[in-house]
Amino acid sequence: MRATRLALVAMAAVSLLAAGCGGKSGGSHHGGTGAGGFTPPNIPALTSLGQGEGQVNLVSWAGYVEDGSNNKDLDWVHPFEQQTGCKVNNKVAGTSDEMVSLMKTGQYDAVSASGDASLRLIAGGTVAPVNTSLVPNYADIFPDLKNKPWNSVNGKMYGIPHGRGANMLMWRTDKVTTAPDSWSVVFDPNSPYKGHITAYDSPIYIADAALYLMSTQPALGIKDPYALDQKQFDAAVNLLKEQKQIVGEYWSDATKIQQSFKAGDTVLGTTWQVIANGLTGEKTPVQTVLPKEGATGWSDTWMVAAKAQHPNCAYKWLDWVVSPKVNAQIAESWGEAPANSKACTLTEDKNFCTSYHAADAPYWTKVHYWNTPITQCLDGRKNVKCVDYSKWTQAWTQIKG
Structure with a gap:
């Protein structure tokens, strides 16, 4: 559950954010200023996909990466492994602060970050921009989740929206x-x-x-x-x-x-x-x-590590979790509006997306999604x-x- 998502953010972590948030005169940084006036490190996005590396190491909220061990009816990990050849190794994090710390170790390829962590990950150079053209299902993400202050800087997407509430x-x-x-x-x-x-x-x-x-x-x-x-x-x-x-x-x-x-x-x-x-x-x-x-409210984003050891499998995972059927499964089992507009026809409860206002754009204009105060x-x-x-x-x- 999202029970412990927003733990106290350590002073050191915020100091890292401040250090990564140089002003407009950021010298070697490229691309001008981003959200709130900071310039993220110049990290290139992946330009093309190759063969999967055989595994992917994830950090996620509980319930986002289910393999049937908690509930036999909830398993979107094994089908992914069978289809891609990428074995999933998942570390469940209890808080956003823990997610940031884990991603900083360099041992993980992707993370399901909430808005109170995403800017820290971007500013610290921990995650890279995402080449959305390499994520085919990105095309069907609700438009009002794209290029937002918690998941993009200067029009560059730093992740793939996953769900919201x-x-x-x-x-x-x-x-x-x-x-x-x-x-x-x-x-x-x-x-x-x-x-x-x-x-x-x-x-x-x-x-x-x-x-x-x-x-x-x-x-x-x-x-x-x-x-x-x-x-x-x-x-x-x-x-x-x-x-x-x-x-x-x-x-x-x-x-x-x-x-x-x-x-x-x-x-x-x-x-x-x-x-x-x-x-x-x-x-x-x-x-x-x-x-x-x-x-x-919240909008969660799957982000890729700047130094991902398995970037091809990471991208395959990003596309998988926002594919219509899987995104519907995750949203319905967890309790949030799916990000993929095509997921709504695939939920077991045919009123699910109505209940969660998934396609109700005016509703979401009244929601101020969690972000990291800097x-x-x-x-x-x-x-x-x-x-x-x-x-x-x-x-x-x-x-x-």
């Missing part, structure tokens, strides 16, 4: 009498549901507060919830310190928060679609909404420094006390 608002319909349409219900200090509200347990949740402030305090000038100058950051942190007084439980384990909603200990708060679906399947009366302010403001501002993720982790510790 939104962090929505969920409530018990038998406990919350008026259906909410705003995040205000989880931030109101006078909430009648005090002690039964939940919030996501991660420093990246500061972006949820910033997103709310974008609508409620426009004078702060927040344009991107991951690009906060000191004043904007302090406002978000103060809001979360106030919210702590009404939060009954912070969650990072999807199974545990599902149980808490089922028991009625929690009646309102942030959720994922897969959690809501699980509760509905258990006849727990819940509903979800993408609030009027929008929401944060000192070079991701919203393009040049005259101010933004607060980087190391400071987010420090503040999160203070917020929770």
Whole structure:
């Protein structure tokens, strides 16, 4: 599960990002500035595919690389091995920080990175641009997942989008009498549901507060919830310190928060679609909404190591996991919207893509996908420094006390 995806990012890792994020005058770097003003190392993409090397070493989130050992009905590894001759060796990582550390060892060929890791991998020269022409199924990826700030720099794709999801608002319909349409219900200090509200347990949740402030305090000038100058950051942190007084439980384990909603200990708060679906399947009366302010969310990207020892097999894997049938399997078993537009006709649940808004482009315009806060403001501002993720982790510790 995505339970422990966003662990605290070590100061050293963020320092590496800053070191890799040179300004416009980046001397030997090529291609100008990228997202937030940094220039990634000049690493060439693969120009052509050759024979597979016989194996591929992957780092992935749990559930993304299934070989039937966890569930005999979930196996897209063995068919890949049989078709390509590339044996899959997979290392499951529990956090984004662990993924970055593993990829830095040089022992792995590809990684299923979330947005809070991808910029670090790009800036540190750990991953290379991806030649999308060598990934035939890339053509069918939803257009609104391509060339985004967390997976590309200067129009160069650094990976293949795999799946996505939104962090929505969920409530018990038998406990919350008026259906909410705003995040205000989880931030109101006078909430009648005090002690039964939940919030996501991660420093990246500061972006949820910033997103709310974008609508409620426009004078702060927040344009991107991951690009906060000191004043904007302090406002978000103060809001979360106030919210702590009404939060009954912070969650990072999807199974545990599902149980808490089922028991009625929690009646309102942030959720994922897969959690809501699980509760509905258990006849727990819940509903979800993408609030009027929008929401944060995630988009995962398969990226190739800059020094991949098995680049041909890595590219074959990237194409395999976003092929329609496999992408449908992964999305449905894991609980996220598939990235391949052709996957929706191949899910077992024919309403799956409707439930997960897979092809609903207007829906996703309201989702601000996780990204890595860095000192070079991701919203393009040049005259101010933004607060980087190391400071987010420090503040999160203070917020929770």
